Amino acid sequence: MADEQARGKWNRKYSEAPSGKPGACAALKEYAFLLPATGTALDLACGRGGNALFLARRGLQAHAWDISGEAIGTLVREAEAEGLRVVTAVRDVQASPPAPGTFDVICVSFYLEREICGALTEALSPGGLLFYQTFIHEKVTDEGPSNPAYRLGANELLGLFAPLHVLAYRELGRVGDTGQGVRDTAWLVAQKRLDQTK
Numbered sequence: 001m002a003d004e005q006a007r008g009k010w011n012r013k014y015s016e017a018p019s020g021k022p023g024a025c026a027a028l029k030e031y032a033f034l035l036p037a038t039g040t041a042l043d044l045a046c047g048r049g050g051n052a053l054f055l056a057r058r059g060l061q062a063h064a065w066d067i068s069g070e071a072i073g074t075l076v077r078e079a080e081a082e083g084l085r086v087v088t089a090v091r092d093v094q095a096s097p098p099a100p101g102t103f104d105v106i107c108v109s110f111y112l113e114r115e116i117c118g119a120l121t122e123a124l125s126p127g128g129l130l131f132y133q134t135f136i137h138e139k140v141t142d143e144g145p146s147n148p149a150y151r152l153g154a155n156e157l158l159g160l161f162a163p164l165h166v167l168a169y170r171e172l173g174r175v176g177d178t179g180q181g182v183r184d185t186a187w188l189v190a191q192k193r194l195d196q197t198k
């Protein structure tokens, strides 16, 4: 989708949708104990920045990028209200992904652009952590995008970030009692090990 089309679509969505307090994704909340005490953290395609606010509360230098100025505006107001510092940018991350070695933590939730996964791996500093959670094909509810291109195939996240060391991976699909567990999404928490240069 062209940059201006995506921007318009998301700005409209955010201006129409009620803006409750944005929360962090389940993968980040559950594995927050893995976070470093200090360092730089990026919430990529942040929306209203629930992950960025969470990371800033943990004492990290939080950055948050999104193509939607509407979403970033809400995040700026929320950060100010809480007295948190979040460095925000209205940025097309497909055209301008983060530069190599620039973040100790990268968090992506409910955004999928396969072409930049290599750049995200490179953008992690040695020892850096990736938290990624987004929708899968094998769904239980109707939540998330209807276009299958924006949903992950089975174990696909593992392949997209194959150079990283897996710390946690979850993809429950429709197995067992679908009333339990976080469904509809896959989660990957992974680390760029010191001997990895890519």
Ligand SMILES: C[S@@+](CC[C@H](N)C(=O)[O-])C[C@H]1O[C@@H](n2cnc3c(N)ncnc32)[C@H](O)[C@@H]1O
Binding pocket: 006, 010, 025, 044, 045, 046, 047, 048, 049, 050, 065, 066, 067, 068, 071, 091, 092, 093, 094, 095, 108, 109, 110, 111
């Ligand atoms: C489903 S929302 C998820 C937002 C947030 N990560 C969350 O978990 O609530 C997808 C986000 O991706 C953003 N987005 C879409 N294309 C983008 C692009 N090329 N560059 C940056 N952000 C983009 C949208 O503006 C939207 O905020």
